[in-house]
Amino acid sequence: MAASKTLRIGLIPGDGIGREVIPAGRRILEALPSSLGLKFSFVNLDAGFDTFKTTGKALPEKTVETLQKECDGALFGAVSSPSTPTPGYSSPIVALRKRLALYANVRPVKTVKKNPSPVDLVIVRENTEDLYVKEEKTIETSDGKVAEAIKRISEKASWNIASMAGEIALRRQRVRESGAESIHKAPLVTITHKSNVLSQTDGLFRSTARSALAQQKYKSVGVEEQIVDSMVYKLFRQPAAYDVIVAPNLYGDILSDGAAALVGSLGLVPSANVGEGFAIGEPCHGSAPDIEGKGIANPIATLRSVGLMLEFLGEEQAAAKIYSAVDGNLEEGRLLSPDMGGQAKTDEVVEDVLRRL
Amino acid sequence: MAASKTLRIGLIPGDGIGREVIPAGRRILEALPSSLGLKFSFVNLDAGFDTFKTTGKALPEKTVETLQKECDGALFGAVSSPSTPTPGYSSPIVALRKRLALYANVRPVKTVKKNPSPVDLVIVRENTEDLYVKEEKTIETSDGKVAEAIKRISEKASWNIASMAGEIALRRQRVRESGAESIHKAPLVTITHKSNVLSQTDGLFRSTARSALAQQKYKSVGVEEQIVDSMVYKLFRQPAAYDVIVAPNLYGDILSDGAAALVGSLGLVPSANVGEGFAIGEPCHGSAPDIEGKGIANPIATLRSVGLMLEFLGEEQAAAKIYSAVDGNLEEGRLLSPDMGGQAKTDEVVEDVLRRL
């Protein structure tokens, strides 16, 4: 048996159903077979709109510091957006991505076996810049208010995210070569941009991504491009054609929700916010106020996000165990949450997955 | 019979299949029944990448001037984007929208009767600002290049586009009340934005659109909001829920390609670029170099764009004739172009539609 290693995980449930799915994430970590040689310790951390309402800060400094000083990784649930403009409030997950330099947001979207319309792709989203720098100003003119925001694209971040896309394409290919079933035969990265309008910003993203993927180590990876509007169209018309899609921050945000629609529910789609040696798993869904407190939130996106977090912390074997337990639950289709057309409660889905570990 | 009126129409085929579909647009105008009391004269105008290659300008000044001085409306085909960065080249349709103050881009997406998954929505896209102001700069830093683009949102343009959305919602309701079949019962405008990240720019769009739609004249119109990523997700999961979607320029661009995927082919989706007293009809598809010259381009998007142009020039009766002839062709499904799974040539589809006028 491998020597045991302990990972310290920050748990940031946030608002709404975040509080119902993050406990599921903790449970699956605790239930991993001891033969993997992994132990976990946990620390509960605050962030979100409720935290803002009580403390005036959506992302307390203590949360950032604890993650930086104590933790190996974290799980983030979801946060509510205020329904009316709220001065001083600003999304804590966007801030966290920047503060911890989590430069990549990795979002795999995959149908389980035997699907008539198979999808197996991953969106690799730049996670720190683009319009998310949130540098805005508003001026008053004789014609009314005019507001401006900066979209910033750097060569460095574009290079890093495209290299990450190349690595992920190679890793996926290795998993396929080790015998995993897949709809893809060869690794492919699709660069998404709008350089026909934004020749400098998206043009820089495009040319830098091309150069990064032209590195010798990615020579087995196919590279193509899609303009973002056309990418959304093709994503729906021929999703099976895509393996790894790399995109600037905002297009990645939009494309990953679009891809989620292909697999039937946002409740299935995980993400990882990845930096050097640190990863935060985060389900792609929101805080879902409509179903909050009913115990029926789909935990699958979170369980898969736990797998992703482990994968990016180098624990691929533990990740694979989680993925296959989740796939088992979905393939059997007996215990599904209401968003999937089933009647199972969050806890029943979690227990079914744990049984399959 | 109504007194005869002559409209002068600029024809701008552009590149690729633009040259195959714009003649179809001319043909349907010439074939309109004389009982409508409309006559047309035409002027051929240049723009596009081929024009750029021969003259150094993608949008010759003569094209703009002729449209301004002589024309009542125009039809624009499609333009090719250079496949490598081309200094000095800039999209002529984006320039035309700004030069002629065509502040709204209206994109209806509709399935024909008897569709198991019906869609009947229209995307009303702001057409002059947002990132399309194309104010970009690039600086060299010790860490490589950094490029920035301005996203500009004004109260005035947001007010105008939201008011246009309100008008369109009312007009659609009138058409329904006059007995047209529809999946909708009441008018609804959905405001799309990303104000949870862009609180000033998209926040201004959101609040201004809310105010514009709160005007007494729109009191029968329902108003709701969707964050753009969630909008793409919902568009695919429950498209029948949407009537009129109003969005800033870039989101509108992306959403309209997404909506096109719902009806099976971009080759079906029309648009109109609309200003005060002027409209340019423009199919949503591109120049499609892969099928150029084969005579198999789908003319439906252009024929419907002719209808839209006429609608915004106040000729609603002529527009209705075109829409119903097109619907007749699609409902029968005998003469369809290859993108629709058929084998008909462009000309055969056009002739079938003309027979139904």
Ligand SMILES: CC(C)[C@H](C(=O)O)[C@@H](O)C(=O)O
């Ligand atoms: C909540 C919001 C700020 C966030 C984003 O836009 O990144 C969300 O949509 C996501 O995709 O994680």
Ligand SMILES: CC(C)[C@H](C(=O)O)[C@@H](O)C(=O)O
């Ligand atoms: C060709 C391109 C500049 C254009 C746009 O982005 O507006 C096109 O995608 C469209 O939708 O008309």
